[in-house]
Amino acid sequence: MKEVLKVEGLTKSFKLSKKQQKLENTDTKIKTAVKGLSFSAFEGEIFGLLGPNGAGKTTTLRMLATLIKPDSGDAFINGTSVVKEPEKVREKMGFLTSELKLEEFFTPNFLYDFFSDMHKIPDDVREKRKEELFKKFGIDKFAEVKTANLSTGMKQKTSLVVSVAHDPDIIIFDEPTNGLDVITAKVVTDFLLELKAQGKTIIVSTHIFSLVEKICDRAGIIIDGEMILCDRIDSLTKEKNLEDLFFELYFQRKGGDI
């Protein structure tokens, strides 16, 4: 199996402003969100980062997506360092989170073309792929409607399609089903499975156990920015289900009190 993603000792801390200190209920000025995280993901698999809110999942994925730089450590996508060659990494990577928004003024058609062009996709390839994807997600009927006027579900599908316009090898998805209605959530998870079948590598973060059990091949449990356990799903769930395993690990670490 080909190792597509190799994460080595990623560490990231943030300086907290006075306001943030109050919000986080802490006196420390520095918050270490991710502490020496290491894991690998292989071609044609879905890897899940499982952890509670504030565990450091989003921070980790943003480092992989080259939006923020780690304090130390590195990650390699097909051997390319996210720290040293971020632009090359971006060529072959798709990243999707609810924080990234589409400009509501534009139509799905325009946005798709724009992002394809930003990735320097030849026009004929772009048109062919756009037709396929728009049809698959039912965007074709709304291709010329301003995104602002689309339903929430259609907006999310458009975001999804746009994020894979350049046919990336690795797709990073932060909380893929968060805030989606059940129908759209199903469409999204089906698409992830389809991408996997095409041999793509997919990294998802989530706090939903059932999602991990359903779609992930392997998963890492992170608590307070540290990887507690990382293995294949079938090994993790050999004795008990994922939820029970998670809480056992969680109480061990936190000393019984929540």
Next chain:
Amino acid sequence: MKNGTLVVFKKEMARFLGDKRLFFTTVILPGLMIFIMYSIMGQSMSSLVKDSVEKQYNTYIVNMPAVVSRLLEESNFDVTEIAENEIDGTKDKLKSKDADLLVVFPADFEKNIASFGQEGREIPYVEVYYYSSNMVSSAAYSRITALFDEMEQGISNVFDVNPDTENTMYDVATDEDTTGTLFASILPMVLLMLIYSSCMAIAPESIAGEKERGTFAAMLLTPVPRGQIALGKVLALSAMALLGGISSCVGTILSMPSLMGDVMESGDGMSISLSAYTPGDYAGLIVIILSTVILFITIISVLSAYAKTVKEASTLVLPVMLLVMFAGLSSIYSSEAKTEIYWYLVPILNSVQSLIGIFARSTGTVNIAVTAGVNIVVSAIGMLILRQMFNSEKIMFAR
């Protein structure tokens, strides 16, 4: 091969041109507003001037000599003779605009004048009271003092100055020169302020706005280098601001005849002529405006990138607006462009001086070139800063 700068440029232009309201407010509206505002200002100014020239002046005179009575007979001075004890009451009338002018002659004025040339004669005082807040009163004042001067010269003619105003043009300035100084004193500031506000209307929205709405990050995920994103944005924003600037210029130029023409014509026949300017002047104007627009956009872009929200950006760009205003004020106090090169090395100030020079038709090509060069160099530095900012997670993803 597709170029990142071009792709970003096209997207920004599509955003701008596709939004009819945005296009209207940034391109059509400034020119229209200026045209309407200036035309109304011009109209009311010229009617004020006409009023004060053609009106009958309510004039009160104490101890009116017969010569003066004859002098004012066929003029629009509506004369009422009053006694010395009515002086204070008439001063109050001036304030309430019931009177326009009060002239006080000494009682022995005529006898005194008759003794002109004799030893030991006391020079008589003629006092003219007026109310400067009243346009009509002011006009009456300047008319009557001119009349009295003439009268005085008639009595003691030592020599004549400019006697033949009928047939000789004593003002050697041509229409072109007149146009120059008028334009030079007000246009640079007006123009720069308008351009700055055009820039202010679009750049914060495009940079701080995209940051605030979370659409910027999507662009940062593409392999297009940050420098190209910065350049594409700055160029597109400059193009839009330039359209707004051109619209303001057109509005200003179209309203010039009514703003200044009437006023001047009712004065002494000077007029405004646009044909004063050569293609070279226009080329200089375009170079200066273009480089200034790029400079403004770059400055506002850097400030907007620093801001977390559009609102914050709009606040941050205001102090620069004041700088532009102060720099522009320098043109009102001196209608001559500075010639020393160092004036042209300071951004903004150099644009003001160059514009003064162009409008007054007295610029050197070197100064214009230096101004454009300085603006471009400073913009380029700004662009590098902007690229660094787009690269900085603290700035782009601050919480």
